[in-house]
Amino acid sequence: NINGERLWQSLMDMAQIGATKKGGCNRQALTDLDKQGRDLFITWCEDAGMTIRIDEMGNIFARRAGTQPQATPVITGSHLDTQPTGGKFDGVYGVLAGLEVVRTLNDNKITTQHPLEIVVWTNEEGARFSPAMIGSGIWSGEFDLDYGWNRKDKDGCTIKQALTAINMLGETPCLHFPIKAAYELHIEQGPILEQQQLPIGVVEGVQGIRWYDLIIKGSPVHAGPTPMKGRQDPIKGLADITSALYKMVDKYTEWSRVTFGNVLVTPASRNTVPEQVTLWVDLRHPENENLTLMDAEFRAIAKSVCEQHNLEFEIKDEWHSPAVQFNQDCVDSIEASVQQLGYPYKKMFSGAGHDSVYVSKVAPTAMIFIPCEGGISHNEAENVKQEDITSGCNVLLGAMTKSAGV
Amino acid sequence: NINGERLWQSLMDMAQIGATKKGGCNRQALTDLDKQGRDLFITWCEDAGMTIRIDEMGNIFARRAGTQPQATPVITGSHLDTQPTGGKFDGVYGVLAGLEVVRTLNDNKITTQHPLEIVVWTNEEGARFSPAMIGSGIWSGEFDLDYGWNRKDKDGCTIKQALTAINMLGETPCLHFPIKAAYELHIEQGPILEQQQLPIGVVEGVQGIRWYDLIIKGSPVHAGPTPMKGRQDPIKGLADITSALYKMVDKYTEWSRVTFGNVLVTPASRNTVPEQVTLWVDLRHPENENLTLMDAEFRAIAKSVCEQHNLEFEIKDEWHSPAVQFNQDCVDSIEASVQQLGYPYKKMFSGAGHDSVYVSKVAPTAMIFIPCEGGISHNEAENVKQEDITSGCNVLLGAMTKSAGV
Numbered sequence: 016n017i018n019g020e021r022l023w024q025s026l027m028d029m030a031q032i033g034a035t036k037k038g039g040c041n042r043q044a045l046t047d048l049d050k051q052g053r054d055l056f057i058t059w060c061e062d063a064g065m066t067i068r069i070d071e072m073g074n075i076f077a078r079r080a081g082t083q084p085q086a087t088p089v090i091t092g093s094h095l096d097t098q099p100t101g102g103k104f105d106g107v108y109g110v111l112a113g114l115e116v117v118r119t120l121n122d123n124k125i126t127t128q129h130p131l132e133i134v135v136w137t138n139e140e141g142a143r144f145s146p147a148m149i150g151s152g153i154w155s156g157e158f159d160l161d162y163g164w165n166r167k168d169k170d171g172c173t174i175k176q177a178l179t180a181i182n183m184l185g186e187t188p189c190l191h192f193p194i195k196a197a198y199e200l201h202i203e204q205g206p207i208l209e210q211q212q213l214p215i216g217v218v219e220g221v222q223g224i225r226w227y228d229l230i231i232k233g234s235p236v237h238a239g240p241t242p243m244k245g246r247q248d249p250i251k252g253l254a255d256i257t258s259a260l261y262k263m264v265d266k267y268t269e270w271s272r273v274t275f276g277n278v279l280v281t282p283a284s285r286n287t288v289p290e291q292v293t294l295w296v297d298l299r300h301p302e303n304e305n306l307t308l309m310d311a312e313f314r315a316i317a318k319s320v321c322e323q324h325n326l327e328f329e330i331k332d333e334w335h336s337p338a339v340q341f342n343q344d345c346v347d348s349i350e351a352s353v354q355q356l357g358y359p360y361k362k363m364f365s366g367a368g369h370d371s372v373y374v375s376k377v378a379p380t381a382m383i384f385i386p387c388e389g390g391i392s393h394n395e396a397e398n399v400k401q402e403d404i405t406s407g408c409n410v411l412l413g414a415m416t417k418s419a420g421v
Numbered sequence: 422n423i424n425g426e427r428l429w430q431s432l433m434d435m436a437q438i439g440a441t442k443k444g445g446c447n448r449q450a451l452t453d454l455d456k457q458g459r460d461l462f463i464t465w466c467e468d469a470g471m472t473i474r475i476d477e478m479g480n481i482f483a484r485r486a487g488t489q490p491q492a493t494p495v496i497t498g499s500h501l502d503t504q505p506t507g508g509k510f511d512g513v514y515g516v517l518a519g520l521e522v523v524r525t526l527n528d529n530k531i532t533t534q535h536p537l538e539i540v541v542w543t544n545e546e547g548a549r550f551s552p553a554m555i556g557s558g559i560w561s562g563e564f565d566l567d568y569g570w571n572r573k574d575k576d577g578c579t580i581k582q583a584l585t586a587i588n589m590l591g592e593t594p595c596l597h598f599p600i601k602a603a604y605e606l607h608i609e610q611g612p613i614l615e616q617q618q619l620p621i622g623v624v625e626g627v628q629g630i631r632w633y634d635l636i637i638k639g640s641p642v643h644a645g646p647t648p649m650k651g652r653q654d655p656i657k658g659l660a661d662i663t664s665a666l667y668k669m670v671d672k673y674t675e676w677s678r679v680t681f682g683n684v685l686v687t688p689a690s691r692n693t694v695p696e697q698v699t700l701w702v703d704l705r706h707p708e709n710e711n712l713t714l715m716d717a718e719f720r721a722i723a724k725s726v727c728e729q730h731n732l733e734f735e736i737k738d739e740w741h742s743p744a745v746q747f748n749q750d751c752v753d754s755i756e757a758s759v760q761q762l763g764y765p766y767k768k769m770f771s772g773a774g775h776d777s778v779y780v781s782k783v784a785p786t787a788m789i790f791i792p793c794e795g796g797i798s799h800n801e802a803e804n805v806k807q808e809d810i811t812s813g814c815n816v817l818l819g820a821m822t823k824s825a826g827v
């Protein structure tokens with residue numbers, strides 16, 4: 016069994032970096048704070064006898080040799096970057112649980128047949144750079160390297176510039192390689208496990224996600240003398256489109272989601288009807304057919320509302336991550352590990368995207384969830400029980416050693 | 422009669438400074454471009470034999486001596502700052518028409534009994550610094566100097582810093598002084614004169630304006646795993662409050678207005694329900710009683726919508742400019758001047774706030790309007806007929822010489 020105290024302490028140490036007043040973390044991708052977090056992780060891995068590679072997207076691979084040097088590795092990992100209003104566990108738990116597995120094997124002087132690798136994927140959150148999961152996305156071949164290097168944050172800084180600035184632009188090609196099995200341990204970020212009082216979720220897949228920029232174009236006029244009638248006011252479009260989308264998703268079962276993460280207005284003058292409004296739209300559904308229908312309804316709603324208010328619009332497709340089904344063998348290994356430990360569990364889908372979505376394109380992959388308080392994540396109040404942290408890591412240890420052979 | 426060609430040419434010369442690709446102007450208050458515009462105006466005034474004073478708020482007073490040196494001046498003027506999507510005439514016309522009146526008197530070697538002063542008021546638009554009309558507001562005693570100096574733009578630069586940076590922090594106290602009469606010539610910025618095919622409006626007053634920051638507070642959660650039910654999503658508040666306000670103002674006759682100039686969202690992450698949304702609200706009505714009722718309805722709507730969606734909110738009163746009635750003698754002088762020239766005209770109210778609102782608190786004041794194309798203003802497409810530019814300036818010449826005595 017793993018050392019729950021040690022794992023908890025590592026989580027708390029990492030949480031110091033970018034700690035916020037409200038008890039969360041703001042350690043966004045490829046910032047100086049992310050660099051500090053990465054450096055701490057690398058030091059810990061080196062202390063645990065691992066060797067480090069960093070690839071062209073800044074993904075970090077920490078390797079523990081196996082008894083069969085040529086064998087394909089069993090990998091685990093997640094991300095160290097956080098949301099601007101992030102918590103202490105989202106992503107970080109999956110990385111440091113991997114480290115705890117290695118530390119536990121070290122303590123017990125166990126060497127697996129297959130090597131083990133812990134991966135830190137770059138910019139999983141999609142908060143600083145869009146889209147999310149870009150590090151694993153490029154590694155898996157979903158996007159090409161130029162696309163990744165040229166993604167910009169809101170100040171125009173590219174990923175390549177940011178990687179260079181924190182000295183994390185590695186020489187290892189950002190490209191997938193043969194892998195025995197890939198596991199990712201993560202907090203659920205939703206309410207299901209807590210509501211059902213289960214410490215473990217065996218994750219069989221991830222729902223589909225679509226990101227858009229909806230640009231609504233009106234005509235700027237003076238707030239005072241211009242009659243309400245005849246205005247081409249993009250805020251009218253914004254109000255009606257968001258209202259209609261909240262109603263629309265309700266038709267697609269309780270599993271559908273719509274989120275508007277940002278609204279950008281120009282020229283942003285108090286006494287001028289805006290010229291343009293840009294709305295960030297996030298649509299999700301576990302079934303691709305339903306997500307396709309929601310996509311079509313979204314476009315139709317935007318069209319009809321904008322026609323009604325005499326507005327122009329444009330929809331920019333920012334990201335599409337279709338629903339994913341994980342590898343049955345990996346799901347089975349996790350389930351066997353949970354059963355062996357005797358924890359209650361359920362099989363479930365993930366509402367959040369994870370690096371495993373892209374890893375699963377090129378390697379047998381599955382995920383493990385633990386509950387989080389109130390299902391709350393992407394919030395500084397994000398919290399988990401220490402015993403669940405321990406249980407999840409024990410499940411990971413079991414699954415990894417099963418796949419890696421002892 | 423004034424020289425319409427010369428006035429038009431001066432307007433076109435000034436419009437070069439901050440000219441935009443779409444044919445408008447972006448010369449926001451106290452920027453380097455505003456400085457260039459001010460310097461050009463000062464040069465023109467000095468060439469016309471006038472003397473310049475600049476006060477502690479950067480208001481510029483260009484004085485033409487009268488035959489009675491101790492007599493109170495007749496003033497006219499407006500502003501040189503523009504909206505970010507501004508036109509060539511809003512404000513600038515009132516300033517350069519004053520200059521054209523002086524040039525015309527110079528040409529005809531006429532000296533008035535009372536001195537004449539042309540004023541350039543600082544930050545009339547309220548686009549860079551809120552509130553609007555701050556230069557005349559402080560000069561008239563509506564706000565104190567510290568309030569004015571400490572107003573910040575969106576980057577945190579104060580008016581005092583901006584004044585210092587462009588060397589426009591003058592030594593003349595920013596304080597009103599005895600005035601014989603004050604006139605302001607402006608484009609209507611609305612559709613009434615054009616619709617009624619009238620070249621001149623005699624403006625008897627200005628409608629009431631209220632500006633607010635509405636802050637809607639939710640709770641950030643993950644866009645994917647978090648069920649729609651139970652979210653505290655401030656965008657739901659935004660949609661319902663803006664929709665309800667558009668409906669609300671329609672009850673208060675065709676003269677009521679609501680405008681939402683900006684929406685600010687935090688933390689602005691694509692996969693996080695926003696924590697907070699700030700909405701800029703501009704409410705207007707020509708009658709103070711109705712504006713008071715609209716104010717109360719706005720507060721009630723915000724409260725009931727936020728309660729319904731389990732959101733917190735806060736309303737910050739940013740500015741209140743009650744409806745104003747201009748001075749009857751000044752209105753009469755303008756009317757007499759129009760009648761003498763034989764132009765068709767109507768008496769009317771202004772939908773936009775103007776520096777005359779604050780000037781009227783401490784001096785006999787009235788305004789003259791000319792039509793603008795489609796009633797469009799605060800838009801780069803803002804346009805006027807050259808003959809209307811000429812007519813308006815002739816009316817100003819008549820009113821000023823009547824008040825100043827020849």
Ligand SMILES: NC(=O)NCCC(=O)O
Nearest residue numbers: 139140147367368645692
């Ligand atoms: N786990 C997580 O926050 N992933 C980001 C990708 C998403 O938006 O679901």
Ligand SMILES: NC(=O)NCCC(=O)O
Nearest residue numbers: 239286545546553773774
């Ligand atoms: N004329 C003008 O644009 N004034 C600004 C004040 C207002 O918002 O009405």
